[in-house]
Amino acid sequence: MYQPGDTIWVNDYHLMLLPALLRQRLPDAIIGFFLHIPFPSSEIFRCLPTRKELLEGVLESDLIGFQTYSFARHFLQTCSRILSLEATPRGIQMDSHYVNIGIFPIGIDIAGFNEKRSQPDVGRWVEVLQEKYAGKKIIVARDKLDSIKGVRQKMLAFEQFLTNHPEWQGKVILIQVALSTTEQNELQAHITDVVSRVNSKFSNIAYQPIVFLHQDISFSQYLALLTTADAALITPLRDGMNLTSHEYVACQHDKHGPLILSEFTGTYGTFGACLRVNPWDYRQVSDAIHEALSMNDEEKYNRWQSLYDNVATNTAQYWAASFIAELDKVKADTSRRYSTHIPVLNPTTFGDTYAKTKKRLFMLDYDGTLAAFNKSPQSLPSPQRINQVLQKLSQDPNNTVYVLSGQSKDNMNIRLGNISTIGMSAESGAYIRQPGGQWEDVFDNVDVSWKPAVMEIFEYYTERTPGSSIENKDVSIVWHFGTADHPQFGAWLAAECQNHIMESIGKNTTVHAIAGKQNIEVIPRDITKAAVAARILQSVQPDFVMAIGDDRADEELFAYINKLNIPNTITCTVGAKSTEALYFVNGVHSVLTILENLP
Known part of the structure; x- marks a missing residue:
């Protein structure tokens, strides 16, 4: 019965698996799901043997509706704890798409x-x-x-x-x-x-x-x-x-x-x-x-x-109309694209444009983009190929190259400090080093009064996760669970940890917990890669911009750059996921190969 452009609305708990089954057959469909009963607390839902399958089934929807805020809150907490997803009151960011969460109290006719x-x-x-x-x-x-x-x-x-x-x-x-x-x-x-x-x-x-x-x-x-x-x-x-x-x-x-x-x-x-x-x-x-x-x-x-x-x-009519109206908004939002719908980044895509432009800006993430993740976050990756790529790129007088990383200033100095021709940003945008310059603060008087409370929580989870470690930076704290003796246990506790932080601290302070592939970073909300990009663009007026990154911290950067009226803009994410980027590549090797093959 389905025709392109149709909207599918799935109703109630009996059909929680249906959105995922529909998504397999109809990857482009707009799917809404509404739960007519209470959603239990995560303590109850986690007892179900099929908990993961039920959540993954309903999360293939574009919009999930609940009767009340408390039911939606229980759902978001459950997704955070069981699936280790980053949940906000408005929705959940999946690897394949974004799921909106809405409150729609039903009534009578x-x-x-x-x-x-x-x-x-x-x-x-x-x-x-x-x-x-x-x-x-x-x-x-x-x-x-x-x-x-x-x-x-x-x-x-x-x-x-x-x-x-x-x-x-x-x-x-x-x-x-x-x-x-x-x-x-x-x-x-x-x-x-x-x-x-x-x-x-x-x-x-x-x-x-x-x-x-x-x-x-x-x-x-x-x-x-x-x-x-x-x-x-x-x-x-x-x-x-x-x-x-x-x-x-x-x-x-x-x-x-x-x-x-x-x-x-x-x-x-x-x-x-x-x-x-x-x-x-x-x-x-x-x-x-x-x-x-x-x-x-x-x-x-x-x-x-x-x-x-x-x-x-x-009324019942208002309930139905408001749900469908919200689904229509989702349908009209072009940023909710599946990564398969955006092209793979290939040098032929922009080779001619690159050769003709005269003032180019590169903003490149480090871990997961230029360098693959390692067992230990403190151990050095093999720097030879990365250094050669960055040196070649930055020696072109028409190029300005910045590496934007979540790592500390000291770590960035160890990894890339010998390349004076590139600029760097540390701690997700808290610090910047101009090419050939010294480290500077991007923000004045950053409030770090929340750090002792976060450190106490991280210490609690570190004690229970052998092999994990805490990295206390200047403006953020990171818990590395990817180094745990038992990574699966570390990932499971990470979901508990993220939920714990946002419940106890996130409500009262201007910080957020960013879940990475192997860590959780707690950082002030104002400190972003988009903010440091704005600082860079004050001194560079490019006619060509390329930004490449692999995680959620890079999405704000992509969104910011895409909105600028720069003639030639290339934003690229690493890996298949829902993204603000215009292109994607499969992995670190692809990123380095593309940069090496630039004319």
């Missing part, structure tokens, strides 16, 4: 719902209920008989309400509609025991406090029940949005009955005017029932109006 509510059959059932329960306060509830819906806890809380507030005995009726599920569990027996006990304790010949209907009722009866109610008691132990609360608010145009809502529903995040309860705290639920039934009309109306405004705004 308010216009269609009001139309059904106005049907004559509903009005007849309202009259029946008003006559049957005249003089009584009605509390309504409708739940599936699932263990997470908290029906038993609700009955125990109602029992405590009648015990703690005897003045309401004989005056309040809880009507609980309990829908059957396919689960075979003992829950019904446990609930029935509580219902029987409450009814036998508080009933009389004319009064039964709990009406327990283990059946579904017609939609008109359901609407009549919501319309007649004096309060709604919605207390699941864990739930998505729970649209019963939306339907109750829409039905309360005349009575403005309060809504008692569990804090563990997704809806609670947008329903500030409800009465919030912890369904495990029976006393709190009991007090909330008393407050709801005792509330004055003015407060009832003000709370209801606030809730109704929310229901009328965040």
Whole structure:
């Protein structure tokens, strides 16, 4: 059925593997995924034997939607811990593409719902209920008989309400509609025991406090029940949005009955005017029932109006439209290209242009671009070929060559200090050395007050990862886990470490943890290769620019250079990944070969 340009929208947890299966068949498709249920915390999700496959399946989407911020946060933390991915509140950078994360609270079709509510059959059932329960306060509830819906806890809380507030005995009726599920569990027996006990304790010949209907009722009866109610008691132990609360608010145009809502529903995040309860705290639920039934009309109306405004705004139509609109933005964003869609960098691509231009600027990354990664970050790579390439390139009077590295000034001096004709940048842009010059600070008064806290965290993980090491630079700290005795264990702990840093420090300081292939670097957010490139371009006005790099720190540099109006711009990433670069090469050997073969 798929035609080029179509949008694919996958819905709910049953199909978490589907985006990856679709991506194999349709690599260019725009795929959205929406999760209608809560996403569990990483502590729970990591117990699943298929945790990796489920995450990788859904991460082939271009956009993943959640009901609330907390569900999205759990997902991002889980991806960070299990897959060692760099996650931000807006999305996740994969090797093949970028995944957007969005919050889209679902609602109801308010216009269609009001139309059904106005049907004559509903009005007849309202009259029946008003006559049957005249003089009584009605509390309504409708739940599936699932263990997470908290029906038993609700009955125990109602029992405590009648015990703690005897003045309401004989005056309040809880009507609980309990829908059957396919689960075979003992829950019904446990609930029935509580219902029987409450009814036998508080009933009389004319009064039964709990009406327990283990059946579904017609939609008109359901609407009549919501319309007649004096309060709604919605207390699941864990739930998505729970649209019963939306339907109750829409039905309360005349009575403005309060809504008692569990804090563990997704809806609670947008329903500030409800009465919030912890369904495990029976006393709190009991007090909330008393407050709801005792509330004055003015407060009832003000709370209801606030809730109704929310229901009328965040409709089902708005939810669908906002999700599709966000997917359309993704579709229009040309930077989300797969590396297979950008050409391989080849000297024939730009050979003629290179020969004709007179003022050329080269900005080259070091580790992973000019030099391959080594077992030990302190050991020297074989410098001969790299030095020859850089010397030849920089001796051309038309060329200005800079090597931009995340390494310290001392390490850069050891590796390339003997080549006076090149410029260098150290610590990802904190320092710069002009060709033939001395090291200078790019930034003034860099705040490093966060370093002791980060060092403490890194020391904790270093103790548990034999073979790993900490490198304390002037403005950043790096934990090298690629040198661990057991690299797989080191990589696993690195994901924990990155999550730990951003949770404890990243929220309160202007630093970020950059996960490399073999290390984690914590560095102030302002210090970037793009910032040092801007400094270089103040003194060099090139008509040809080439920037080559291999990791996430280089992406900001690529994005910055691509936006400049320099006549001949070549940005190139090393390896197949989602990138801001215009070209890619397969590895270090390819980079050196291209530079060697320049005319």
